[in-house]
Amino acid sequence: MVGVISKPDTQQKLEILSDDAKYDLACACGTRRDEHRTRGGNGRWIYPVTLPNGGTSVLLKTLVSNVCSNDCKYCPLRENQDIRRCTLSPEETARVFLDYHDRKEVFGLFLSSGVIGTPDATMERLNATARILRGKHRFKGYIHLKVIPGASDAAIDEAVSLASAVSLNIETPGAAHLARLSSRKDYLRDIIRPIKRISELTAQGSRFAKVKQTTQFIVGPAGESDAEIVKYMWGLYDRLRMHRIYFNAFQKGLGDPTLSAESAEGQGAAARPAxxxxxxxxxxxVDFLMRKYGFTDADIPYDNGGYLSLEIDPKEGWAARHPEFFPVHVNKASQRELLRVPGLGPVTVQRILELRRTQRVQGLEQLGRVGARLEKARPFLVF
Structure with a gap:
C-alpha cells in the first residue's frame, strides 16, 4: 500500500521531494571538494554547479513528484514501494524557488520527477514550471530540467528551449543490463533516442548550443562491469558530445530484493568490487582522464573481470602497464606526454610549459611545493 499525505502544505511537500531528489546526481558531485552536495535547512538539498565562466553556484534541487509508474528495481521510489507520495504544482514549485532565490540562498533550480502517468504528462509539469519562471517572472538564471525517459520530441524540444542544462539518465551500459532493472523501459526508444535528440539540438553551431547535456549511470545493480560503463562513456563523449557524466553507486537495502546486487550470494557477487x-x-x-588528460576508453586498465583497481588510480594503472613510455623528459615532452605522468595534472603541466618558454626546468622544486602528489611523479621523469 502506498502512503499518501492528506493535503500536505507546500513546505511539507518540499521536505519530502527535496530529500527524494538526492538519488539523482546528474548535475553535481564529482572529485573536487566544491563539487559535493550539502544539506541545507528547511528540508532541502543544496547542490553546486559549475558555471560557464568556471565558477560555481548553488541549486535548489527537488522532484516535482515522487509518484512514479515505473518499476526500476534499483530505485527506492519505484511504483510498488510504500512511501509518502506527493506532488508540487508548477505554480508551487516556481513560488518556492523564487522565495529561496530572492533571499539569495540559491541561484538556480534543478527539477526532476517520478513518472506521473506518462512521460509527456510529467514533462508538461517540468516544462510548465520553467515557462512560469522564464515568462511570467523573467528569470534568466540557471535551470536544469530532467528529461523523462520516453518523452516525445516535442516535449524534449521545449525543455531544451527553456533550460540552461538538461539530463536524461542513461542508467546502464546497454539494453541487456537495463532489462534486468525494468520491464517497462525500452533502452533504444526511451533512453538512447532522446539522448541523441538532445545532442542534435545542442550541437555546436545550433540554436541551443549553449545548453549543456549531462547523464548518469547507476553503478552496480545490473551487474555491469567497469569496462562496459567506460565503453559507453567514451561513446557519449566522443560521438554525442556529452557535457558531463555522473555516477551513482547503488546502495544495498534500497533496491528490489530480487536484484543480485542485494545479495552477497547473487550472480557475479565474487567478481564485484567490495x-x-x-x-x-x-x-x-576515469571520467576526468577522458575529459582533461586525453585518455580514451582503450587506455583504461582493468582486471580480468573488467573492473578498475580499487588499490591504485587508473592513471597509475596505465603507467604500470606501459613502462616503455617512461621516463618522460620534462624539457622535451609534449603536453600530452606530460599528462600521462602520475602526479602531474593539467595545472602543473601548464606550469611546466610556461617555464620552458624562458628557462630549463631542472627539478620538481621549480614547480612549487613538492607534496605527496607531485612527489609521485619523480620516478617517471628526467630533466
Whole structure:
C-alpha cells in the first residue's frame, strides 16, 4: 500500500521531494571538494554547479513528484514501494524557488520527477514550471530540467528551449543490463533516442548550443562491469558530445530484493568490487582522464573481470602497464606526454610549459611545493 499525505502544505511537500531528489546526481558531485552536495535547512538539498565562466553556484534541487509508474528495481521510489507520495504544482514549485532565490540562498533550480502517468504528462509539469519562471517572472538564471525517459520530441524540444542544462539518465551500459532493472523501459526508444535528440539540438553551431547535456549511470545493480560503463562513456563523449557524466553507486537495502546486487550470494557477487563508493570514485577518475588528460576508453586498465583497481588510480594503472613510455623528459615532452605522468595534472603541466618558454626546468622544486602528489611523479621523469 502506498502512503499518501492528506493535503500536505507546500513546505511539507518540499521536505519530502527535496530529500527524494538526492538519488539523482546528474548535475553535481564529482572529485573536487566544491563539487559535493550539502544539506541545507528547511528540508532541502543544496547542490553546486559549475558555471560557464568556471565558477560555481548553488541549486535548489527537488522532484516535482515522487509518484512514479515505473518499476526500476534499483530505485527506492519505484511504483510498488510504500512511501509518502506527493506532488508540487508548477505554480508551487516556481513560488518556492523564487522565495529561496530572492533571499539569495540559491541561484538556480534543478527539477526532476517520478513518472506521473506518462512521460509527456510529467514533462508538461517540468516544462510548465520553467515557462512560469522564464515568462511570467523573467528569470534568466540557471535551470536544469530532467528529461523523462520516453518523452516525445516535442516535449524534449521545449525543455531544451527553456533550460540552461538538461539530463536524461542513461542508467546502464546497454539494453541487456537495463532489462534486468525494468520491464517497462525500452533502452533504444526511451533512453538512447532522446539522448541523441538532445545532442542534435545542442550541437555546436545550433540554436541551443549553449545548453549543456549531462547523464548518469547507476553503478552496480545490473551487474555491469567497469569496462562496459567506460565503453559507453567514451561513446557519449566522443560521438554525442556529452557535457558531463555522473555516477551513482547503488546502495544495498534500497533496491528490489530480487536484484543480485542485494545479495552477497547473487550472480557475479565474487567478481564485484567490495567497496561501491570507491568504485564510483574510480569511475569519476576515469571520467576526468577522458575529459582533461586525453585518455580514451582503450587506455583504461582493468582486471580480468573488467573492473578498475580499487588499490591504485587508473592513471597509475596505465603507467604500470606501459613502462616503455617512461621516463618522460620534462624539457622535451609534449603536453600530452606530460599528462600521462602520475602526479602531474593539467595545472602543473601548464606550469611546466610556461617555464620552458624562458628557462630549463631542472627539478620538481621549480614547480612549487613538492607534496605527496607531485612527489609521485619523480620516478617517471628526467630533466
Amino acid at each position: 567497496d561501491p563508493f570507491m568504485r564510483e570514485h574510480r569511475l569519476y577518475q
